[in-house]
Amino acid sequence: xxxxxxxxxxxxxxxxxxxxxxxxxxxxxxxxxxxxxxxxxxxxxxxxxxxxxxxxxxxxxxxxxxxxxxxxxxxxxxxxxxxxxxxxxxxxxxxxxxxxxxxxxxxxxxxxxxxxxxxxxxxxxxxxxxxxxxxxxxxxxxxxxxxxxxxxxxxxxxxxxxxxxxxxxxxxxxxxxxxxxxxxxxxxxxxxxxxxxxxxxxxxxxxxxxxxxxxxxxxxxxxxxxxxxxxxxxxxxxxxxxxxxxxxxxxxxxxxxxxxxxxxxxxxxxxxxxxxxxxxxxxxxxxxxxxxxxxxxxxxxxxxxxxxxxxxxxxxxxxxxxxxxxxxxxxxxxxxxxxxxxxxxxxxxxxxxxxxxxxxxxxxxxxxxxxxxxxxxxxxxxxxxxxxxxxxxxxxxxxxxxxxxxxxxxxxxxxxxxxxxxxxxxxxxxxxxxxxxxxxxxxxxxxxxxxxxxxxxxxxxxxxxxxxxxxxxxxxxxxxxxxxxxxxxxxxxxxxxxxxxxxxxxxxxxxxxxxxxxxxxxxxxxxxxxxxxxxxxxxxxxxxxxxxxxxxxxxxxxxxxxxxxxxxxxxxxxxxxxxxxxxxxxxxxxxxxxxxxxxxxxxxxxxx
Ligand SMILES: Nc1ncnc2c1ncn2[C@@H]1O[C@H](COP(=O)(O)OP(=O)(O)OP(=O)(O)O)[C@@H](O)[C@H]1O
Ligand SMILES: [Mg+2]
Numbered sequence: 001x002x003x004x005x006x007x008x009x010x011x012x013x014x015x016x017x018x019x020x021x022x023x024x025x026x027x028x029x030x031x032x033x034x035x036x037x038x039x040x041x042x043x044x045x046x047x048x049x050x051x052x053x054x055x056x057x058x059x060x061x062x063x064x065x066x067x068x069x070x071x072x073x074x075x076x077x078x079x080x081x082x083x084x085x086x087x088x089x090x091x092x093x094x095x096x097x098x099x100x101x102x103x104x105x106x107x108x109x110x111x112x113x114x115x116x117x118x119x120x121x122x123x124x125x126x127x128x129x130x131x132x133x134x135x136x137x138x139x140x141x142x143x144x145x146x147x148x149x150x151x152x153x154x155x156x157x158x159x160x161x162x163x164x165x166x167x168x169x170x171x172x173x174x175x176x177x178x179x180x181x182x183x184x185x186x187x188x189x190x191x192x193x194x195x196x197x198x199x200x201x202x203x204x205x206x207x208x209x210x211x212x213x214x215x216x217x218x219x220x221x222x223x224x225x226x227x228x229x230x231x232x233x234x235x236x237x238x239x240x241x242x243x244x245x246x247x248x249x250x251x252x253x254x255x256x257x258x259x260x261x262x263x264x265x266x267x268x269x270x271x272x273x274x275x276x277x278x279x280x281x282x283x284x285x286x287x288x289x290x291x292x293x294x295x296x297x298x299x300x301x302x303x304x305x306x307x308x309x310x311x312x313x314x315x316x317x318x319x320x321x322x323x324x325x326x327x328x329x330x331x332x333x334x335x336x337x338x339x340x341x342x343x344x345x346x347x348x349x350x351x352x353x354x355x356x357x358x359x360x361x362x363x364x365x366x367x368x369x370x371x372x373x374x375x376x377x378x379x380x381x382x383x384x385x386x387x388x389x390x391x392x393x394x395x396x397x398x399x400x401x402x403x404x405x406x407x408x409x410x411x412x413x414x415x416x417x418x419x420x421x422x423x424x425x426x427x428x429x430x431x432x433x434x435x436x437x438x439x440x441x442x443x444x445x446x447x448x449x450x451x452x453x454x455x456x457x458x459x460x461x462x463x464x465x466x467x468x469x470x471x472x473x474x475x476x477x478x479x480x481x482x483x484x485x486x487x488x489x490x491x492x493x494x495x496x497x498x499x500x501x502x503x504x505x506x507x508x509x510x511x512x513x514x515x516x517x518x519x520x521x522x523x524x525x526x527x528x529x530x531x532x533x534x535x536x537x538x539x540x541x542x543x544x545x546x547x548x549x550x551x552x553x554x555x556x557x558x559x560x561x562x563x564x565x566x567x568x569x570x571x572x573x574x575x576x577x578x579x580x581x582x583x584x585x586x587x588x589x590x591x592x593x594x595x596x597x598x599x600x601x602x603x604x605x606x607x608x
Contacts (some may be wrong), residue, residue, distance in 0.1 A: 010057045010159040011082060015070035015102060016090035016118070022063045025088065027147045027556040029155070040129055059155060067093055067102030074106050074113060085162035086114035086155065088142075091123045100124060100132050101489025103139070112165060113138065114158035120144040132305045202382060208500075210259045214533035215459045217555035220248045222465045252555050253311060259533075270405075271430055273308050274338050274360065275303035281314060285321050292331030293324075299338045302362045307430040312403045313362075320364035320423050326387065326423065327368025335365040340429060350429040359409070359430040363422055368415040378414070400425075400572065451498040451569055452476040455514065456486045457531070458506050466501070469558040470565065497526065499569055501552075504532040527568045531556070 014025045052592065061083070064070035070087065078084050085104070091099035103115050115138055117129070126141065133139060139506055140154060152205070156252075222274055224245040233241065278297055317336065324334045339361045371379065378384045380401045385394030406409055407427050415421040453475050457463040460481070467477040478493060480486035483506055489498065502512040516528045533554040549571060552564045 004274060005310060010086075010155070010163075011060045011077065011084045011171055012060070012063050012155060012159070013049070013064060013077075013084045013087040015064045015067060015087055015093070015099070017065050017093040017377075018090070019065075021090065022061075025151075025545050026061055028151050029061055031058065042294060057156065057159065059159075065093075065197075067097030067099070067105065070102055071105050071109065074110050078110050083110065084113060085159040086116065088116045088118055088151075091119040098123075100129055107133070107136075107138075111138070112162065114140075114153055114162050116140045116142050116158070117148070118142050118144055158230060198382070207259060208322075210255045211533040213251070213255045214554040215462055217248055217252050218557075219465055220244070221252070221555050221557045222561075224248060226468070229558070232561075248555075255555075256311065269307050269309050271305050272308045272313060273303055273305050274313075274362065275299045277310060277313060278317070278336055278338070281317060285318070288318070288321055289325050289334060293328055294333050296333060296335040297337075298335060298342055304340055305430045306360050306407075308407055308426045309403075312406070316400050316403055316425060317362070317364065319400045323396060324364060324366030324368060324421070326392070327366055327370070332367035332420070337361075337363045337365070339363070339487050341426065343426070348438045356449075359426045360429045361426050363424040365420060365422040367420040370421055371415040372417055372418055374568060376413065376415065380411075401559075423573050449566065449569075450473040450476075451566060452478065452493070453499045453501055453565065454478045454480065454486060454489060454493075454497045454500040456480045456483065456500070456506070456512070458482055458503060466561065469561055471567075472558075473562050475565070482506050482508035483512075483515040484508055486515055488516070490522070494519075497523075499527040499529065499565065501529045501531065501565065504530050527571075529564055529568050575581045 012025075012029070014022055016022060062073060064073050067089075070089070074084055074087070087103075089099040089102055093099065093102070096102075097105065099117050099119070103117065106113055106115070118141065119141060120143075129139075129141070140152070142154065224241050227241045228238070228245065266332040278299060282295065282297065289295055321334060321336075328334075341359050341361045342360055343357055375384075375386065380397050381394070382398035383394040385392040385400075387394075401411060404425055404427070409425060409427040412424045412426070413421065414424075443605070453470055455463060455470070455477055456479075457466065458481050463479050463481065467479060470477045476496075478489050478497065480489050481517050486500075486502070487510075500516060502515055504512040506512060512530050512532075516526075516530070520526055520528070529550050529552055531554060548569055550563070554560065556564075
């Protein structure tokens with residue numbers, strides 16, 4: 001850093017082989033002389049009209065007697081961060097370099113130096129000097145003998161020019177830094193966009209795969225249940241079928257997690273007591289953490305409840321515990337806490353995702369390595385991991401983020417490198433005083449039902465299965481593989497049909513909702529059940545869909561199918577669909593059909 005600002009001392013180097021000249025210069029720049037009235041008058045006329053006396057520069061004069069010595073001094077001054085602003089250089093300096101040569105050499109090292117070449121005779125013509133040094137605005141030629149005032153004026157003007165040049169350079173540097181910083185920001189924003197596009201693409205893929213899996217799983221679950229219900233299986237076969245049923249349940253759980261990651265899952269919220277849930281997990285967590293990590297549970301009293309999907313909350317805690325374990329290879333402490341919080345306006349200002357309501361804060365603290373500030377903003381990105389290949393996929397926190405968002409909550413992180421990390425999850429509280437939504441009561445599912453069901457489903461195995469199950473209960477089942485075919489069946493048998501059971505997303509241009517609206521217009525008493533592997537979130541909070549009453553999430557089993565059909569038939573007819581607008585529902589349904597991400601407005605977008 002050179003001392004250009006706020007320092008009135010202006011350094012000048014005189015390079016001349018004649019001792020007497022140096023003394024002359026010192027006399028000229030003696031402070032008393034510089035402030036002579038004549039000079040002040042000249043300065044105020046020529047430069048600034050209000051040249052304040054306190055701004056008067058102080059000159060520091062150094063001497064060199066040969067060109068080589070001058071060059072060495074200029075270089076040293078630059079290294080020390082106190083460069084010379086100008087030099088008076090004599091032309092003739094035997095035995096060494098002459099003034100023109102000296103100036104050329106100095107400019108090679110320090111081109112900002114303003115130079116006055118002092119000459120008594122015309123040793124060089126101006127053209128010759130320009131030939132040697134090139135055109136330069138840093139060069140002035142002064143004929144000897146010189147006038148004191150002239151020298152002072154030159155010194156004032158050229159050192160001032162040098163200072164302005166440095167200021168301009170600083171400004172340029174600032175500008176370049178600002179441009180570089182902005183470019184970095186843009187690059188980071190681009191990378192973030194790229195990441196979120198990647199996450200959307202993965203979400204689409206995961207959602208699509210999980211959706212198809214749900215159809216297959218429904219077939220597997222239903223058939224195993226039918227086999228389990230059937231009589232006459234040998235004990236060996238019965239054990240096999242039970243294994244299939246258990247595996248199918250686990251596969252259904254995995255599919256649910258995949259959909260949660262894609263934020264399209266069918267959330268299965270119920271009133272969950274956090275105390276009880278955490279206590280149930282202790283054994284498993286201790287096994288996961290190993291002996292070197294002490295697990296501490298500090299649950300708020302009285303115990304807190306949330307409205308949540310139990311399996312997802314377990315997964316969230318497990319993900320944090322696994323990360324904590326990995327952050328404490330030498331052992332440490334993992335503390336799980338619960339606390340009731342009322343989120344205030346200030347908190348909302350601090351965190352854009354927060355809302356002023358009653359929340360439960362579930363926090364997991366470890367005493368591990370902590371998270372470096374530069375990677376902290378990236379930890380929720382899918383596939384971001386600092387772990388070795390094969391040790392981490394980088395999906396733990398991304399999935400956690402998706403699941404917390406599905407619950408309309410948010411996450412906060414505090415971390416200090418070398419000390420540990422705390423993840424806090426805020427979830428809407430469900431106080432015991434709150435009215436629980438009434439669970440649909442168990443229906444009478446006898447085998448002597450008589451109603452007629454129109455079952456519209458494009459997956460043939462599912463259609464056949466549904467018919468099989470419903471016929472076992474005594475229903476008459478009419479089938480259609482798409483909306484168009486359903487309308488034809490309707491034309492012939494409308495008067496006999498009591499209930500429409502329809503997939504929501506179907507090929508052929510007519511989705512479940514459109515079909516239902518058409519048939520309802522014809523027969524207002526028609527009961528309707530929608531079925532889908534997608535979330536009810538697809539249709540927004542106020543869609544009017546109720547699991548177990550007019551919505552049957554996939555995968556389902558024979559009992560849930562029969563129970564939902566019975567319950568729906570025994571209830572008052574619900575509106576065809578109470579989506580915000582038919583158009584939006586259509587847009588959402590077609591987005592789902594195309595495997596597009598969740599189109600409803602109340603689910604937040606991906607991380608960052
Ligand atoms: N408690 C923690 N302490 C230190 N670093 C953490 C902690 N939790 C997360 N991280 C950092 O965040 C990164 C992402 O975590 P995330 O759980 O998403 O993926 P992962 O643990 O690397 O892999 P996966 O969970 O898929 O096995 C981790 O690789 C780690 O660098
Ligand atoms: Mg992890």
